[in-house]
Amino acid sequence: MPITPLRQQPSWKALEQHHREIGGIHLRQLFADDPLRGERLCAQAAGLYLDYSKNRVTDETMRLLCGLARERGLEERRNSMFRGECVNVSEARPALHVALRMPRGSTLVVDGADVVAQVHSVLDRMASFARGIRSGTWTGHTGKPIRNIVNIGIGGSDLGPVMAYEALRAYTRRDLTFRFVSNVDATDFVEATRDLGPEETLFIVASKTFGTLETLTNARSARDWVVDALGSEKAVARHFVAVSTHARRVAEFGIDPANMFEFWDWVGGRYSMDSAIGLSTMIAIGPERFHEMLAGFHAMDEHFRTAPLEENLPVLMGLLVVWYSGFFGVQSVGVMPYDRYLKRFPAYLQQLTMESNGKHATLEGSVVDYDTGPVYWGEPGTNGQHSFYQLIHQGTRLIPVDLIGFGKGLNPLGEHHDILSSNIFAQAQALAFGRTEEEVRAEGTPPDAVPHRVMEGNRPTNVLLGEILTPRLLGTLVALYEHSVFTQGTVWDIDSFDQWGVELGKVLAVRITPELTSQAEPELTHDSSTNALIRRYRALKRQGLS
Numbered sequence: 001m002p003i004t005p006l007r008q009q010p011s012w013k014a015l016e017q018h019h020r021e022i023g024g025i026h027l028r029q030l031f032a033d034d035p036l037r038g039e040r041l042c043a044q045a046a047g048l049y050l051d052y053s054k055n056r057v058t059d060e061t062m063r064l065l066c067g068l069a070r071e072r073g074l075e076e077r078r079n080s081m082f083r084g085e086c087v088n089v090s091e092a093r094p095a096l097h098v099a100l101r102m103p104r105g106s107t108l109v110v111d112g113a114d115v116v117a118q119v120h121s122v123l124d125r126m127a128s129f130a131r132g133i134r135s136g137t138w139t140g141h142t143g144k145p146i147r148n149i150v151n152i153g154i155g156g157s158d159l160g161p162v163m164a165y166e167a168l169r170a171y172t173r174r175d176l177t178f179r180f181v182s183n184v185d186a187t188d189f190v191e192a193t194r195d196l197g198p199e200e201t202l203f204i205v206a207s208k209t210f211g212t213l214e215t216l217t218n219a220r221s222a223r224d225w226v227v228d229a230l231g232s233e234k235a236v237a238r239h240f241v242a243v244s245t246h247a248r249r250v251a252e253f254g255i256d257p258a259n260m261f262e263f264w265d266w267v268g269g270r271y272s273m274d275s276a277i278g279l280s281t282m283i284a285i286g287p288e289r290f291h292e293m294l295a296g297f298h299a300m301d302e303h304f305r306t307a308p309l310e311e312n313l314p315v316l317m318g319l320l321v322v323w324y325s326g327f328f329g330v331q332s333v334g335v336m337p338y339d340r341y342l343k344r345f346p347a348y349l350q351q352l353t354m355e356s357n358g359k360h361a362t363l364e365g366s367v368v369d370y371d372t373g374p375v376y377w378g379e380p381g382t383n384g385q386h387s388f389y390q391l392i393h394q395g396t397r398l399i400p401v402d403l404i405g406f407g408k409g410l411n412p413l414g415e416h417h418d419i420l421s422s423n424i425f426a427q428a429q430a431l432a433f434g435r436t437e438e439e440v441r442a443e444g445t446p447p448d449a450v451p452h453r454v455m456e457g458n459r460p461t462n463v464l465l466g467e468i469l470t471p472r473l474l475g476t477l478v479a480l481y482e483h484s485v486f487t488q489g490t491v492w493d494i495d496s497f498d499q500w501g502v503e504l505g506k507v508l509a510v511r512i513t514p515e516l517t518s519q520a521e522p523e524l525t526h527d528s529s530t531n532a533l534i535r536r537y538r539a540l541k542r543q544g545l546s
């Protein structure tokens, strides 16, 4: 059902007016006027504490934003997602990642089938396989236990598994080696397998469609690598398993469907790290901890599903992005985890946020006349502070930042963790309050240097705190961002679950590949730039730059 265009929505108009009134007020002022602001503008759920007081908002802003969410039907759309209705409109299917973490025994019937029962039946098969690998009872073709696990996949079939492996490194079996091959660049495969023995290596070919060129190319190279070394096609059965929705293609590739772990069309690639796509994670941390991670996801799902919008962490975070993007012209959002184990979290979030909300068409098919998803990026703190934070502090662009920290580190060592954490609070403080000209002068700064040292401040941050990074808290954190993305997409009236924009490049690459590999000089029918580049490439292949 078409909804009112966003900019004609009464609450959007009210926000425009409100922005004219308060958009220029400095955070210094907002804090000075309201001594309890830092205690009040915060929310907590499922082990995560969110301080959003250092945002350029007032209570009225939050009231209007929640009103906007209601007017846009966020609650109905959320309920519809949880019921398994077709919220992925352009692909005519549900987006039911929340079913992947519903507890055993609960039910959700979609099209006559209980999807929760299906989910747990696959989780059980994964658990027994993971136990087989971890205990050494699953052996390779020559009878040796598996010691190396290589996940081959790309996009959602890679970023989640890599991120989770790195994030949960403290909980992983150190006697097993995990590698991740994603890029079709041969370097990925060659470097990942260089020091591995084929007899002890298992490949997990992870692909929702089992049609992705990069993954199938890498999987074929892996099969050759195993078969050449072990001298028999039969080795494939002990050294390859698949994770996919597409049993026929898996069988055609030569992997026994008995060695396939299933998931379903209603799990989007970038929402799949808690499905069978997480098989490498489960082998690394064990089935019990994998279930703890699922419980963490579920706790945030329940919070998102039931908490009032005004106290709902993903809703608040999503609406703040809408506020900055819609009224401050913000183009990018930084996410800086102050925990090295989360070093791949920003990369993971890039797919989740940008593939979900980088859209220009509304659900109904008209072109939006407002900005949708911003660019997400980030690096672990404190490294970023010694690199690009300069621009966040004193550059000409406004970049809201999420700073993520923990009360305890996983590797206690002297004062390290307190020093690390003090940087979170210091950065949020410096970004919000800056340093005025008077303050700089009062420090005895030479007049010429004053403009360079003034820090405007008024730069927004969210601070997210948890106790310690556990599998459970990782699940909670990922679900928080998933639902924040959903909140944003709902307000913008776009489909956060499709990704049509990635298709054209794939089609063109398939057309160009034979032109690069053929021995004869092919007739080129592209634009003049593409033709020239292909000719130059072919010349470089033959003789280098002349």
Ligand SMILES: O=P(O)(O)OC[C@H]1O[C@H](O)[C@H](O)[C@@H](O)[C@@H]1O
Pocket: 154, 155, 156, 157, 206, 207, 208, 209, 210, 211, 212, 215, 269, 270, 355, 499, 502
């Ligand atoms: O899991 P697969 O089917 O191999 O897909 C892998 C990835 O490729 C696609 O191009 C999409 O952009 C991603 O959303 C997806 O995660």
